[in-house]
Every structure is written in structure tokens, then in C-alpha cells.
Amino acid sequence: MRRRLLLLAVLLLATGPAWAEHPAECGVAESLIEPSFRLPHVTQALETKRLTILVVGAGSSQLPAGNAYPVRLQHALAEQLRGVEVKVTTDVKAGRTAAEMVKVLPAALDASKPALLVWQTGTVDAMLGVDPDQFSQALDNGIKTAHAAGADVVLINAQYSPRTESMIALGTYVEDMRWVALQQEVPLFDRFSIMKLWGELGTFDLYSATKKLDIAERVHDCIGRLLADMVIAAAKPEEPPTNGSR
Amino acid sequence: MAPVSTERDLRLDLFRGLALWLIFLDHIPSNAVNWITIRNYGFSDATEIFVFISGYTAAFVYGRAMQQHGFIVASARVLKRAWQIYVAHVFLLAIYLAEIAYVAHSFDNPLYTEEMGVLDFLKNPDVTIFQALILKFKPVNMDILPLYILLLAWFPPMLWLLLRAPSIALIVSASLYALMWLFEWNIPAYPSGTWLFNPFAWQLLFVFGAWCAMGGATNLSRWVHSPVLIGLAIAYLLFAFSIAMTWYFPRLAVYVPKIVGDTIYPIDKANLDVLRILHFLALAVITVAVVPRNWPGLKSWIFWPAIVCGQHSLETFCAGVFLSFAGHFVFTEVSNRVLTQVIVSFAGIAIMVAIAALISWYRQAERRGGPHPPAAKPGYAGGDV
Numbered sequence: 001m002r003r004r005l006l007l008l009a010v011l012l013l014a015t016g017p018a019w020a021e022h023p024a025e026c027g028v029a030e031s032l033i034e035p036s037f038r039l040p041h042v043t044q045a046l047e048t049k050r051l052t053i054l055v056v057g058a059g060s061s062q063l064p065a066g067n068a069y070p071v072r073l074q075h076a077l078a079e080q081l082r083g084v085e086v087k088v089t090t091d092v093k094a095g096r097t098a099a100e101m102v103k104v105l106p107a108a109l110d111a112s113k114p115a116l117l118v119w120q121t122g123t124v125d126a127m128l129g130v131d132p133d134q135f136s137q138a139l140d141n142g143i144k145t146a147h148a149a150g151a152d153v154v155l156i157n158a159q160y161s162p163r164t165e166s167m168i169a170l171g172t173y174v175e176d177m178r179w180v181a182l183q184q185e186v187p188l189f190d191r192f193s194i195m196k197l198w199g200e201l202g203t204f205d206l207y208s209a210t211k212k213l214d215i216a217e218r219v220h221d222c223i224g225r226l227l228a229d230m231v232i233a234a235a236k237p238e239e240p241p242t243n244g245s246r
Numbered sequence: 247m248a249p250v251s252t253e254r255d256l257r258l259d260l261f262r263g264l265a266l267w268l269i270f271l272d273h274i275p276s277n278a279v280n281w282i283t284i285r286n287y288g289f290s291d292a293t294e295i296f297v298f299i300s301g302y303t304a305a306f307v308y309g310r311a312m313q314q315h316g317f318i319v320a321s322a323r324v325l326k327r328a329w330q331i332y333v334a335h336v337f338l339l340a341i342y343l344a345e346i347a348y349v350a351h352s353f354d355n356p357l358y359t360e361e362m363g364v365l366d367f368l369k370n371p372d373v374t375i376f377q378a379l380i381l382k383f384k385p386v387n388m389d390i391l392p393l394y395i396l397l398l399a400w401f402p403p404m405l406w407l408l409l410r411a412p413s414i415a416l417i418v419s420a421s422l423y424a425l426m427w428l429f430e431w432n433i434p435a436y437p438s439g440t441w442l443f444n445p446f447a448w449q450l451l452f453v454f455g456a457w458c459a460m461g462g463a464t465n466l467s468r469w470v471h472s473p474v475l476i477g478l479a480i481a482y483l484l485f486a487f488s489i490a491m492t493w494y495f496p497r498l499a500v501y502v503p504k505i506v507g508d509t510i511y512p513i514d515k516a517n518l519d520v521l522r523i524l525h526f527l528a529l530a531v532i533t534v535a536v537v538p539r540n541w542p543g544l545k546s547w548i549f550w551p552a553i554v555c556g557q558h559s560l561e562t563f564c565a566g567v568f569l570s571f572a573g574h575f576v577f578t579e580v581s582n583r584v585l586t587q588v589i590v591s592f593a594g595i596a597i598m599v600a601i602a603a604l605i606s607w608y609r610q611a612e613r614r615g616g617p618h619p620p621a622a623k624p625g626y627a628g629g630d631v
Binding site for chain 1: 275276345346349352353354355356357358359360361362363364365385386387435437438439440442507511512515516570571574577578582
């Protein structure tokens with residue numbers, strides 16, 4: 001779509017800070033994960049050497065079998081944060097809208113007392129055509145609930161799914177999440193643009209019709225790793241880089 | 247006030263044709279070619295152009311009918327047109343269902359279990375198809391025709407008023423728009439939410455188009471050609487352009503002052519944001535200044551393809567929706583390389599032109615050789631509405 005050339009341009013112009021070593025296939029999207037806002041509670045948690053993260057999401061935060069990105073996030077963080085006890089808990093259930101997840105948030109936050117809430121949403125709202133205003137309000141409420149419970153928030157938007165593009169109008173919901181993230185000053189993990197870039201560069205064949213898990217697992221692995229990079233960068237005590245010149 | 251001229255204004259056909267092409271390009275998901283469409287460079291898009299010109303031509307054609315044959319006959323013709331559009335919408339729906347059913351049958355990928363849920367409505371077609379027939383369930387990119395149907399259904403009383411007191415009609419329309427914002431009126435959709443093109447909002451552009459056709463354009467022409475207004479229009483277009491650039495180069499977003507961002511966002515398409523109307527008006531002012539009505543270039547063969555599409559807008563629009571499904575289908579089944587996208591885009595436009603040309607020829611042939619004389623006089627601006 002329209003962002004294709006621009007993404008490429010961003011990719012060429014931007015060279016992010018040095019990230020952790022990854023399988024090369026994940027790396028193409030590194031310029032897209034520079035965090036725009038900081039995660040002070042995570043910074044604190046790292047000082048105490050205990051980091052608890054709660055992932056709340058819908059169907060695209062799980063796989064029918066094998067490890068989805070939350071588990072991989074935990075591995076990647078543990079690998080990079082030697083000496084820190086990293087624990088990722090999940091509250092994931094397919095088919096939930098943002099508003100439905102807001103309802104379970106207080107209990108879930110209370111149960112695990114995380115320093116960070118990773119909140120994946122948007123797809124189900126788009127599929128049901130939920131009123132965009134109500135969607136934005138639900139996002140606002142969820143972020144406020146998490147902040148009140150002493151947790152930072154990272155939002156994750158919808159997956160890029162080329163086969164269903166002519167059936168699910170994600171556009172408004174992806175834009176709304178970007179806008180809410182900016183207003184509430186929380187980092188957005190732009191899974192949509194990242195996967196779109198992978199699709200366009202041929203990193204992963206997202207069109208393929210297959211029952212096999214291999215591509216799905218590799219995609220989730222990269223998402224877990226990139227998410228870990230973003231969290232670490234946003235939790236660094238100094239100002240995160242705003243300009244990507246090397 | 248009488249409709250001003252009986253001579254067709256080819257600019258309407260030209261820009262409606264171009265708008266239809268842009269709508270087609272925008273409707274193909276993941277299409278590299280749609281970076282050329284205007285929505286990437288400002289606030290408004292081809293929908294505004296289409297709705298405005300449709301209002302203009304509707305007033306032009308049915309306004310004459312109402313003057314010559316009275317309210318009842320003209321209203322009946324408007325409603326007949328609305329019915330034709332409804333039939334076209336249902337036809338497109340059938341094609342859409344066929345595509346969905348195919349995808350549901352053939353697509354499987356554990357990465358997209360959630361997304362596949364969108365196909366679940368095939369499990370209870372009784373509800374879905376009924377909701378589609380009453381225009382509550384509208385598949386992606388099939389929102390314009392239902393809007394058009396409602397705008398036409400509501401048009402006869404509006405046209406009656408436009409013929410007697412055009413300014414009051416415009417005020418009524420603007421008030422409805424204001425009340426919509428105040429009370430958040432919209433029509434419910436299925437399975438949830440509201441209409442993507444809020445008819446209470448978009449009627450304003452349709453009625454404004456009609457008002458221009460009723461002589462408003464002549465009254466405005468003094469203003470439209472003033473250097474001050476043209477300067478303002480250019481300034482606004484540049485502003486919109488620079489904001490649009492920050493959507494693609496997020497690094498530029500830091501240069502947008504917070505107060506500007508807080509004021510302009512979100513730019514509401516469903517409710518036809520004021521920023522969008524202004525952007526469309528600015529484009530219209532520039533267009534009218536650059537392309538005069540009697541510009542000889544309009545008769546040149548270069549513009550004929552767009553003009554012929556604009557003259558048969560319903561057929562071209564439907565063809566465009568179908569072709570955008572088909573184009574996406576080619577991307578999924580054959581190849582999604584950039585070269586394919588370019589070929590699909592241009593082939594699609596060529597097919598739209600061919601269909602419009604065929605219909606044009608068909609109408610002429612019918613007119614010339616049919617055993618019955620034609621019922622309606624052809625040759626108004628827009629040919630049909």
C-alpha cells in the first residue's frame with residue numbers, strides 16, 4: 001500500500017542503535033522499533049533485578065501449538081538481561097475486543113503486579129466494526145487502569161494479514177492505536193508495519209496457505225525478540241535516541 | 247432559480263471519472279500504485295469528489311425533470327435511480343460472497359487463526375445476508391453505494407426546496423450536519439458500530455454540489471476567482487500536504503506543534519471532518535482556476551477515457567469494486583510483486599474504460615436504431631447520475 005515506498009525510505013534513512021544479535025530475518029524491521037516513549041516502571045524493576053510482564057491479548061498472541069511471542073519475549077529478555085529475574089505471564093483469549101479486555105485488566109494486573117503491561121488488540125474490533133470512538137476510549141481506559149496499577153504499557157497493533165485484507169478494514173484501528181499511543185505517551189509496537197515490511201521484502205511468505213507452523217513460529221520468534229529490544233531500549237536510564245544517525 | 251445551463255460541463259465528467267479511477271486504486275489492498283492517489287497528500291480523498299459531483303449532476307438532471315414534469319414524476323425518477331443502485335449493490339455483494347467463500351475454503355494458516363474468524367459469518371448466512379440486504383452489513387469497501395442510495399432517497403424534498411429557495415436548502419443541509427456532530431447521529435451497522443460514511447454528514451457535500459448546479463456556482467464565481475481565495479486555498483493545501491508527510495515520515499512528526507496536532511486529530515472520515523471539507527473546497531477552487539469550463543483541452547482524446555468513465559459512473563464504479571476484488575485475488579493467488587501491482591492497476595483502469603465505452607456505444611446504438619423512441623433525453627451533464 002501507500003506505506004511501502006515510505007517504509008523502504010525509512011529503512012534506508014534510519015539506522016537504529018545497535019540491537020542484540022538476531023536471526024537476520026528479524027533484523028529488517030529494526031528501524032521500526034525505536035521506542036518513542038520511556039518505560040519508567042521497567043527501569044525501576046530492572047534496578048531491583050526483578051521484571052514481571054503481563055501480556056494481555058487476543059487470538060494473534062497465541063499459536064495453535066508451540067510457543068507464541070510472549071514466551072519468546074521472556075527468553076529474549078532473560079538472554080539479554082543477565083542477572084534479572086524475568087517473568088512473563090499472559091492473559092490471552094481469542095476473539096476479545098479492546099473493551100472486553102479492559103474488563104479483565106484490573107484482576108489480571110492485581111494477580112501478577114507487573115511493571116509492564118503488553119497489550120495486543122485491534123484485530124477483533126476491526127472484524128466486528130466496533131465504533132472507532134469506543135475503541136479509542138477502551139484503549140484510553142485500559143492504559144489509565146494499567147498506569148494506576150503502577151505498570152507501564154506497550155501497545156501492540158494488529159497483524160498484517162494480506163489474504164484477509166479485502167475483508168478486514170484494519171486502517172482506522174491501526175491509525176487510532178497510533179494516535180492513542182501518542183496522546184497517552186506509551187510506546188507502540190507497530191506489529192502491522194513490521195509484518196507488512198516482512199511481507200513486502202519477502203522475508204516471510206505471509207500469503208501462503210499452509211497448515212504448517214514453521215513460518216508462524218519464526219514470525220512469533222522475531223516479534224518476541226524485537227519486542228524485547230524495544231522494551232530494553234525504552235527502559236534505558238538515559239534518553240532514548242530520537243535521531244537514528246550512526 | 248432555474249438550472250443555469252443545458253450544455254454539459256465536461257469537467258464534471260472528467261473529474262468524476264478520475265475520482266472513480268482513484269477509488270478503484272485505493273480499494274486494492276497492498277497496491278504500490280495507490281501512492282499516486284490524492285488521499286496520500288492531504289486530508290480529503292476521491293470520495294469527496296465523487297459525492298460532490300454526484301450531487302451536482304443529480305440536481306442538474308432531476309432539477310430539469312422537476313421543472314418540466316413536476317414533483318411526482320421527478321421524485322419517481324430519483325427513486326428509480328436509487329433502486330438501480332440498490333440492485334447494483336446486491337450484485338456486488340453476491341460477487342463478494344463468492345470471493346469470501348472461496349477464501350474460506352482455501353486459506354489456512356496457523357498464524358492467522360484470529361483473522362480467519364472474519365469468515366465465520368458464512369456459518370449463519372441467514373442473518374448476514376438479511377443484514378446485508380437491509381444495508382446494515384456492508385463488506386469492506388462497499389460503503390459508498392449504500393450512502394448514495396440514502397442520499398438519493400432523501401433527495402426529492404431537498405430538490406424541491408433547492409428549486410424554490412436554494413440558500414435555505416443549503417442552510418437546512420448544514421444544520422443537519424451540525425446537529426449530527428452535536429448529537430452524534432449515525433445509522434447502526436451490523437455486527438456492530440455505525441455506518442462508515444455517515445449519511446447525515448455526507449449529505450452536506452451532496453447538497454452543496456446540487457446547490458452549485460442550481461446557480462450557486464455562478465454566484466460563487468466572483469469569489470472563486472479572487473486571488474485572495476486562491477492564495478488561501480494554496481496555503482491550506484500546502485499545510486495539509488506537510489501534515490500528510492508526517493504520516494509517512496514519523497521523524498517529521500516532531501515538527502508538528504502539539505497544539506496543532508491536538509486540534510486537527512483525529513481527522514474523522516466517517517463524519518466528514520471539517521478539515522476534509524475545506525481540503526476538498528481548496529482543491530475545487532484550484533481546479534476551477536486552472537481548468538476553465540470551455541477549455542479546449544477537455545475535448546482532446548487524452549481526457550476521453552476519464553470522461554467516458556465519468557459519464558457512466560454507476561457502471562464504472564461497480565466495475566471498479568469488482569476489479570479491486572479481482573486485483574487482490576491476483577495478488578494472493580498469482581503474485582504480489584510490484585510489477586504485478588502496476589499491471590493489475592493499469593489493466594483495471596483499461597477495463598473500466600472499455601466497459602464505459604461499450605455502454606456509451608450501446609446507448610447510442612439503442613437511441614439510433616431502437617423500435618421505440620428513447621424515454622429520456624440524453625446529453626445532460628453526467629449523462630446519468
